[in-house]
Amino acid sequence: MTGRGRRQNIDVSEVAGAAPRPSLRGVEIVRGVVQTLPDTPGVYRMVNARGEALYVGKARSLKKRVASYTHIGRLPTRLVRMVAETASMEIVTTHTEIEALLLESNLIKRFMPRYNVLLRDDKSFPFILITADHKAPQIVKHRGAQNRPGRYFGPFASAGAVNDTVTALQRAFLLRSCSDNVYATRTRPCLQYQIKRCSAPCVGRIGEAEYRELAAQASDFLTGRRSDVQRRLVTSMQEASRSLDFETAGRYRDRIRALAQIQAHQTINDAGVDDADAIALHQAGGQSCIQVFFFRAGGNYGNRAYFPSHDRQLGPGAVLAAFIGQFYDNKPAPRLILLGNAPDEAGLIQQALSLRAGKPVKLLVPRRGAKRGIIDHALANAREALARRVAENATQRRLLDELAETLGLETAPERIEVYDNSHISGRDAYGVMIVAGPEGFVKGAYRRFSIEPAEDAPAVPTGGDDYAMMRQVLTRRFARALKEDPERERGWPDLVLIDGGAGQLGTAREVLADLGVVDVALCAIAKGPDRNAGRERLFLPDCAPLALEPSDPVLYFLQRLRDEAHRFAIGTHRAKRSRDIGASPLDEIPGIGRKRKQALLHHFGSARSVARAGLADLVAVAGISAAVAKKIYDHFHGGG
Numbered sequence: 001m002t003g004r005g006r007r008q009n010i011d012v013s014e015v016a017g018a019a020p021r022p023s024l025r026g027v028e029i030v031r032g033v034v035q036t037l038p039d040t041p042g043v044y045r046m047v048n049a050r051g052e053a054l055y056v057g058k059a060r061s062l063k064k065r066v067a068s069y070t071h072i073g074r075l076p077t078r079l080v081r082m083v084a085e086t087a088s089m090e091i092v093t094t095h096t097e098i099e100a101l102l103l104e105s106n107l108i109k110r111f112m113p114r115y116n117v118l119l120r121d122d123k124s125f126p127f128i129l130i131t132a133d134h135k136a137p138q139i140v141k142h143r144g145a146q147n148r149p150g151r152y153f154g155p156f157a158s159a160g161a162v163n164d165t166v167t168a169l170q171r172a173f174l175l176r177s178c179s180d181n182v183y184a185t186r187t188r189p190c191l192q193y194q195i196k197r198c199s200a201p202c203v204g205r206i207g208e209a210e211y212r213e214l215a216a217q218a219s220d221f222l223t224g225r226r227s228d229v230q231r232r233l234v235t236s237m238q239e240a241s242r243s244l245d246f247e248t249a250g251r252y253r254d255r256i257r258a259l260a261q262i263q264a265h266q267t268i269n270d271a272g273v274d275d276a277d278a279i280a281l282h283q284a285g286g287q288s289c290i291q292v293f294f295f296r297a298g299g300n301y302g303n304r305a306y307f308p309s310h311d312r313q314l315g316p317g318a319v320l321a322a323f324i325g326q327f328y329d330n331k332p333a334p335r336l337i338l339l340g341n342a343p344d345e346a347g348l349i350q351q352a353l354s355l356r357a358g359k360p361v362k363l364l365v366p367r368r369g370a371k372r373g374i375i376d377h378a379l380a381n382a383r384e385a386l387a388r389r390v391a392e393n394a395t396q397r398r399l400l401d402e403l404a405e406t407l408g409l410e411t412a413p414e415r416i417e418v419y420d421n422s423h424i425s426g427r428d429a430y431g432v433m434i435v436a437g438p439e440g441f442v443k444g445a446y447r448r449f450s451i452e453p454a455e456d457a458p459a460v461p462t463g464g465d466d467y468a469m470m471r472q473v474l475t476r477r478f479a480r481a482l483k484e485d486p487e488r489e490r491g492w493p494d495l496v497l498i499d500g501g502a503g504q505l506g507t508a509r510e511v512l513a514d515l516g517v518v519d520v521a522l523c524a525i526a527k528g529p530d531r532n533a534g535r536e537r538l539f540l541p542d543c544a545p546l547a548l549e550p551s552d553p554v555l556y557f558l559q560r561l562r563d564e565a566h567r568f569a570i571g572t573h574r575a576k577r578s579r580d581i582g583a584s585p586l587d588e589i590p591g592i593g594r595k596r597k598q599a600l601l602h603h604f605g606s607a608r609s610v611a612r613a614g615l616a617d618l619v620a621v622a623g624i625s626a627a628v629a630k631k632i633y634d635h636f637h638g639g640g
Contacts, residue, residue, distance in 0.1 A: 026083040030069045032087045037063040038410045041100045042093040043107060046115075050484070053111035058104035060097045078311045082115045101345075105325035115309040117322035123333065125155030125294075126162040126458065130175070130219055136183065136201040137209055138216040139175040141166055141291040153222040155294055155331065157302025167197070171258035173218040174199035175208075196254065223257065224297035230259055272338070273299055273374065280340035281320055281376035282386055286312030288319050290384035291378045292327070296334075303378070305385040317344040324349055333361045340375045341365065396438055399557045403495075406554045407540060409521055413494035414438065417477075418561045419508075420499040421451070421469045422569035431473035432569040435493075436561055445491075446568060449473045466500065467507045473513040482515060493520055499562055501526035505539045525562050586610065589635045591628060600624045600632075611636040 042062045046054040049054075059065030069075065069083050094100045110118050129142040131150040141162045146152050156162045170177060176198050178190070183202045188631035192198035199206040199214065199637040206214075221229045237252035278293040288308055294301040309322055320343035333353045342365050343349055352573045366372040400412035416436045421429065429451035435442040451469050485491060496512075498504045505524035512520060524539040534556065538546040548555040586597045603621045604610045610618075610632065 024072075025375065026086040027070050027072055029086055030066060030083060030089070033091070034063060034067045034070065037066055037091065038093060039063045040093055041095070041097045042091060043100050043103045044092075045090040045107065045111070045113075046082060046086045047088045047090060048085045053107075053113040054082050054085055055115040056104055056107045056111060057314070058097070058100035060100075062091060076313060078115060078313070092280075097348060098352045098355055101325065101348055102329075102356060105329045108322070109326050109329055115311075117308050117314065117319055117326075119306060119308050119323055119326040125150045125153035125157070126159050127156070128162060128166060128169075128222065129153075130215055130222075134180055134183075136181075136211055138180070139166060139169060139173075139177055139215075139218065147308065148239045151219055151222075154301060157292075157294055157304045161222060161302045168258045169218055169221075170197040172221075172255045173214045174255075175215060175218060176201060178202070179581045196251075204465060222297060224299075226298075230256060233259070273338075273371065275334045276336035276338055277334055278338040278374045278378045279320070279324070280375050280382050281323075282379060282382035283316060283317050283319075284383075284386055285390060287386060287390065288316075289382045289389065290323055291322070291382040291385065293374065293378050295374075302383060305382065307386075307389060316341045321345055321349060323351070328353055328356065332357045334383060335359060335361060337361065337363050337373055338371055339365045340379050393439060396440060399553060400438060402554050403557060406546075406548070407495070407521065407523055408539075409495065411494075413521070415442075416490070416497060416561065417493040418494045418499070418565040419470065419473060420562075421466055421473070421566040421571040422566075429469060430569060431469055432565060433473070433477060434561070434565045434568055436564075441564060447477070449476060470498065470500070470504055471511055472509050474508055475515070478512065478515050478517055482517070495521045495523065497558070497561055497565075498524040499565060500523070500524050501537070502539050502545075505541070509541060525558055579597040585636075589632055591631060596623055596628070 039061050041058070041060055043056065043058050044062060044066055045056050048054055057065065064514045066089075069079065072080060072083065075083065092103060094103060108118070111119075112118055121286070124143050127142045127146070129148065129150050129152050131138045131139075131140070131148060133149040137150070137495070137560075141159065142148075142152065154162070156165070166177065167173065170192070174197065176183065177192070178186075178198075186202040189200040189203055189205060193200040193205065199211060201208070217229050217232070233252050233256050237249050237256065240246070240249035240252060272296065273295045276295045278295065279290060281288055281290045288310065290306045290308065291303055292306065293303040293488065303496070306323070306327075308319060310319055310322070320339065320341055324337075324343055337353075343363070346363050350361060350363045364371070366375060386583050397412070404410070404412045414437055416435070418434045419431065421431045431449040431451055433447045433449070435445035449472070451472055481488075481492065498506060498508050501524055505522060508522050508524070512518065512522070515599050522541055526537050526539065527535070535547070535550070536559065538548070538558070542627075586592050586600060592600075599621050600618075604613060604617075611635075613632050615626075615629055618624055618632055619626055621629075624632070
């Protein structure tokens with residue numbers, strides 16, 4: 001849709017009349033933009049002085065919609081703040097309001113503007129794929145673009161649901177899950193054949209036509225023709241039994257049991273729903289939980305809970321409208337979407353989903369009957385999930401309050417940053433930062449710092465220097481924060497927690513003092529004697545070390561923070577070492593690709609032996625010409 005639109009950027013410099021108050025300045029900027037806008041559909045984006053998107057909206061008439069932001073007295077507090085922060089706007093015109101709606105959803109997911117309803121957890125859903133590009137179709141779990149030829153079944157709510165279903169389908173239909181490369185190199189049946197999950201077409205234990213019939217039965221079962229498939233298997237089992245072929249009858253019995261296991265897990269619904277999604281929203285305390293249930297081929301493929309971020313004053317219609325647009329931005333909608341509440345602009349959303357899916361999509365709010373029963377069930381799940389989340393957040397809030405009291409902070413910290421280092425004798429050194437807040441760990445804010453000597457940062461001495469590493473990490477973190485956000489509006493910590501003792505705390509104090517950061521609380525946590533958990537000591541500026549009782553929940557909370565930072569640091573360090581182990585000095589030589597590298601290593605046994613080899617020895621390797629041998633020799637001996 002963006003290709004059809006006309007985009008214009010309107011900057012602060014183009015708008016005259018800066019007012020002394022930020023809110024009025026933003027109004028004047030918006031008012032200047034309105035003068036250039038057409039009375040046509042489109043999408044607008046409000047941007048702050050740092051170039052960050054504040055809000056993305058769509059409009060049937062750009063001129064009228066954007067003009068509404070100039071009437072500051074009629075706006076809710078949330079939008080008053082947004083207008084006050086606006087420094088520029090970006091406009092994209094579209095042919096229709098439907099195109100504007102589709103583009104709006106796409107841009108919201110791309111820019112994650114803070115004043116929009118945001119669907120933060122929108123990972124792709126897994127499918128089951130039965131391939132059609134090989135003589136022996138393969139059954140696999142699949143995520144991402146559906147480019148490979150074959151039939152896709154799903155979506156499933158979780159990878160676990162797919163794995164269980166694939167395993168049961170292997171038992172029921174004996175389809176292979178191995179890759180084509182493995183299939184091509186087999187000379188005897190693998191373990192899957194031995195445990196009766198594959199019919200071993202790779203070595204001819206089953207004919208090609210018979211195997212394809214199994215694949216067709218699996219497709220029939222997944223498309224909803226379950227009764228037909230089971231009836232055929234029961235008939236075959238009975239015929240084998242009458243013929244006294246009890247071994248074959250036993251195999252059919254096992255396959256029937258596997259199908260029954262799938263059906264038991266997918267809880268076939270009684271509402272007559274074939275392909276549909278059921279979406280129910282529950283709100284409490286200014287928060288929302290949205291439960292989505294997936295029904296495909298008459299079966300329940302599971303459910304997933306979402307907790308969109310939004311202003312506390314938004315009602316269910318607005319939250320649902322934003323959620324539906326973002327949820328189906330990267331996935332096809334089914335023909336029927338059951339809803340507990342009508343979203344705002346339901347008719348427009350229905351048209352947009354139909355356009356994107358290339359088929360009619362219907363939004364339905366059932367009032368009674370079996371379909372209402374599905375929605376009521378989803379609503380009950382949403383209510384329970386939100387209650388659990390609120391309880392967890394309340395517990396986290398209490399811990400933060402108690403932490404503030406323990407450390408003598410004025411208020412409970414909203415953002416805690418924890419720092420740790422990992423290295424082996426100074427090699428492969430990394431520093432990490434993890435972030436925690438009222439809702440737990442904020443993994444999207446985690447950061448890694450590769451510790452390397454640089455002109456503007458302290459070098460890491462041989463053997464490792466934890467103080468120098470910590471100094472470099474904190475300097476880079478806060479120097480960049482001061483440069484990008486000098487007003488400290490977003491992303492600044494209330495508490496910095498260091499893994500270490502008095503020395504690490506002193507280093508952190510020096511760094512922050514040098515940068516002029518004097519209002520961030522500091523604390524170091526050190527393991528006790530013999531590094532025993534539960535005997536940690538806390539080091540605070542200008543205070544004696546503090547030891548908490550082993551049963552103190554604040555101590556347990558700090559241990560969790562410290563251990564998460566340690567886990568992240570160790571994981572980062574190990575990943576770096578694994579990459580280094582896979583690397584080779586031969587990779588640095590131009591013209592030495594994978595095949596020549598393999599040939600050299602097979603011939604000499606190691607890269608070190610290659611480095612010691614003479615010209616004549618290098619030329620003796622298959623695929624290595626005299627010119628290439630000279631290049632390799634010069635690389636290791638400083639020639640050339």
